[in-house]
Amino acid sequence: NAGVTQTPKFQVLKTGQSMTLQCAQDMNHEYMSWYRQDPGMGLRLIHYSVGAGITDQGEVPNGYNVSRSTTEDFPLRLLSAAPSQTSVYFCASSPRGQTSYNEQFFGPGTRLTVL
Amino acid sequence: QQQVKQSPQSLIVQKGGISIINCAYENTAFDYFPWYQQFPGKGPALLIAIRPDVSEKKEGRFTISFNKSAKQFSLHIMDSQPGDSATYFCAASISGATNKLIFGTGTLLAVQP
Numbered sequence: 185n186a187g188v189t190q191t192p193k194f195q196v197l198k199t200g201q202s203m204t205l206q207c208a209q210d211m212n213h214e215y216m217s218w219y220r221q222d223p224g225m226g227l228r229l230i231h232y233s234v235g236a237g238i239t240d241q242g243e244v245p246n247g248y249n250v251s252r253s254t255t256e257d258f259p260l261r262l263l264s265a266a267p268s269q270t271s272v273y274f275c276a277s278s279p280r281g282q283t284s285y286n287e288q289f290f291g292p293g294t295r296l297t298v299l
Numbered sequence: 300q301q302q303v304k305q306s307p308q309s310l311i312v313q314k315g316g317i318s319i320i321n322c323a324y325e326n327t328a329f330d331y332f333p334w335y336q337q338f339p340g341k342g343p344a345l346l347i348a349i350r351p352d353v354s355e356k357k358e359g360r361f362t363i364s365f366n367k368s369a370k371q372f373s374l375h376i377m378d379s380q381p382g383d384s385a386t387y388f389c390a391a392s393i394s395g396a397t398n399k400l401i402f403g404t405g406t407l408l409a410v411q412p
Contacts, residue, residue: 227400
């Protein structure tokens, strides 16, 4: 199993450009999430999905869109990049269980710089 | 509003010493408290987790202590090793349908040889 994969690993954008961060998992996990990591801020939840076709907002959703057409893929879209979106982005997945006591598996991250 | 407060921001410990990282939470509905470990350039990985029905959980050199009345929990790393040098995040969540985690701000641990 490859686990959770993310592409690209690094990306530089200019203000106003759009792009999609890709995330895929091969563990048949129902839950998938996107976090951003900033110095001194920890990991903050952007959007999450509890299954194909179902998404919802996290703590910091503004400026980001998501969709979940398949169990495996959960892309994150930046429609008009801003310098405030410079961050390291992590995708995570976890299996669905009776409770939330389920380990989240993180991808290797995408380091995004917006100039 | 930071729902999970973590301290210290950074920590330097000598090899063989005890590393202690503390977290406090506000929401009494939280019922799952994991700790994640992150090495430079990598994604976080689950280290150890506890539920509020127990006051302590130990896995090898890593122990979580949980104080429900004080709404605090801490990670103790015994016999700290240079290989433990990493960033540690505490987190909390509410059991249910969403599996959302609320993370603390992280502690950068450096274990000196």
